Amino acid sequence: MANPHVLVIPFPVQGHVIPLMELAQCLVEHGFIITFVNTEVTHERVLDALADKGLLDDRIRLVAIPDGLESEEERKIPGKLAEAIYRVMPGKLEELIREINASEEEPITCVIADQGLGWALEVAGKMGIRRAAFLTAAAASLVLGFRIPCLIDDGIIDHDGTPIKKQTLQLAPTMPLMNTSDFVWARVANLALQKIIFGAMVQNNRLVKLADWLICNSTYDLEPGAFDLAPEIKPIGPLLASNRLGNSAGHFWMEDSTCLEWLDKQPPGSVIYVAFGSFATFSKPQFEELALGLELTNRPFLWVLRQDTKDGTNATYVEGLQHKTATQGQIVSWAPQQKVLSHPSIACFLSHCGWNSTVESVSNGVPMLCWPYFADQFFNQSYICDIWKVGLGFKRDASGAIAHGEIKNKVDELLGTMTFKERALHLKERLMNNIGEGGSSHENFTNFVDWMKTQKSS
Numbered sequence: 001m002a003n004p005h006v007l008v009i010p011f012p013v014q015g016h017v018i019p020l021m022e023l024a025q026c027l028v029e030h031g032f033i034i035t036f037v038n039t040e041v042t043h044e045r046v047l048d049a050l051a052d053k054g055l056l057d058d059r060i061r062l063v064a065i066p067d068g069l070e071s072e073e074e075r076k077i078p079g080k081l082a083e084a085i086y087r088v089m090p091g092k093l094e095e096l097i098r099e100i101n102a103s104e105e106e107p108i109t110c111v112i113a114d115q116g117l118g119w120a121l122e123v124a125g126k127m128g129i130r131r132a133a134f135l136t137a138a139a140a141s142l143v144l145g146f147r148i149p150c151l152i153d154d155g156i157i158d159h160d161g162t163p164i165k166k167q168t169l170q171l172a173p174t175m176p177l178m179n180t181s182d183f184v185w186a187r188v189a190n191l192a193l194q195k196i197i198f199g200a201m202v203q204n205n206r207l208v209k210l211a212d213w214l215i216c217n218s219t220y221d222l223e224p225g226a227f228d229l230a231p232e233i234k235p236i237g238p239l240l241a242s243n244r245l246g247n248s249a250g251h252f253w254m255e256d257s258t259c260l261e262w263l264d265k266q267p268p269g270s271v272i273y274v275a276f277g278s279f280a281t282f283s284k285p286q287f288e289e290l291a292l293g294l295e296l297t298n299r300p301f302l303w304v305l306r307q308d309t310k311d312g313t314n315a316t317y318v319e320g321l322q323h324k325t326a327t328q329g330q331i332v333s334w335a336p337q338q339k340v341l342s343h344p345s346i347a348c349f350l351s352h353c354g355w356n357s358t359v360e361s362v363s364n365g366v367p368m369l370c371w372p373y374f375a376d377q378f379f380n381q382s383y384i385c386d387i388w389k390v391g392l393g394f395k396r397d398a399s400g401a402i403a404h405g406e407i408k409n410k411v412d413e414l415l416g417t418m419t420f421k422e423r424a425l426h427l428k429e430r431l432m433n434n435i436g437e438g439g440s441s442h443e444n445f446t447n448f449v450d451w452m453k454t455q456k457s458s
């Protein structure tokens, strides 16, 4: 039998492209051919960053379609990208599938779309192609989305998503504490935009239910309450390149691997790894508090400062800092994060708590210090600190900033005892059991693969 051909399409942001690319790499190992569809801008970035790593397996074909936007400025306007994508990409995706299926290539028999791209599932359905949705966030965030009608009925939010009062919910005992003001749509300052985002999420949650499979990068042991409430979400994680003994791909920036050599020279369990994912930025005063806090810990640190966060003022400050802390710290623009987190020198991860970073940290038994910015990061912090108890959050001062003293104190508290490390190692062991033979993620993934190999088009 010929290799089945699957089309994979991520939402065009870093935290979605990496895990979907990881899924694609796993599927190749099971005999699939993959067409991986990025927007044109993302496609270029992924190719550039791959240049230093050798090519991907040639059974993964990278292709691009336009996102409908003219400029980078437009891409930075909240909501613009999602709106343009919806207007332009469905037609382009359909064209692409028609072209492939009319060519000599193996026809596409399954579409795996990012959970945030419900329209891609619609396109697949319309073309009679089987479809699966892939959730890159915690299952808890989608469980909350599925609950929107109840939240409206219970008077917790309005019909446009506006929280009626500030309150904290917990949908099940092992689920995170969720403050209504942290709901993804509610953190948007502009009410008109909030309504658009809320409407799009409701529509998307409806479309996702049409998928034949709904899989996610999580495990039953991380989120038992969420999976009990929504058993249709099947965890297949943690998806990590190390599970395949391979490299992660899909990065938007080139990884600076020199930091691994630097880590080799540090004592075991000594280094604070500091990284805030692909979006988060700092004000200059906050940046300086963090720098001072790290210096005060007297511990080695590895800090990822993306090029786009080093504005004019920060650039000078960073240079000074680099000089001053040359023996204590290492600053890189983009790290091979999964490899860093598995390095024996790492003591803890000071993180913005993006879901990928969270999964990567707990899968390596690394305790966390939580510095969330927006969206699901606050729920993830609650998982880390309140439910799994493998990390600590920071207290903000009256101005909303995190002061250097607080940073130093929390580092000392986290690393001053073995409690957090022991819990993190115990959690890691349970997660690894999930992906091993007989584990629930392993079983879900195997069933998913079998289904893709055997089912006829719907």
Ligand code: UDP
Binding pocket: 014, 015, 016, 018, 251, 275, 276, 277, 278, 279, 280, 304, 333, 334, 335, 336, 337, 338, 353, 354, 355, 356, 357, 358, 360
């Ligand atoms: N990442 C990386 N190098 C870095 C910083 C981040 O490879 O220096 C990767 C990280 O391993 C994760 C992704 O970028 O897979 C970030 O996703 P996450 O959900 O944590 O945060 P987001 O960028 O979506 O806010």
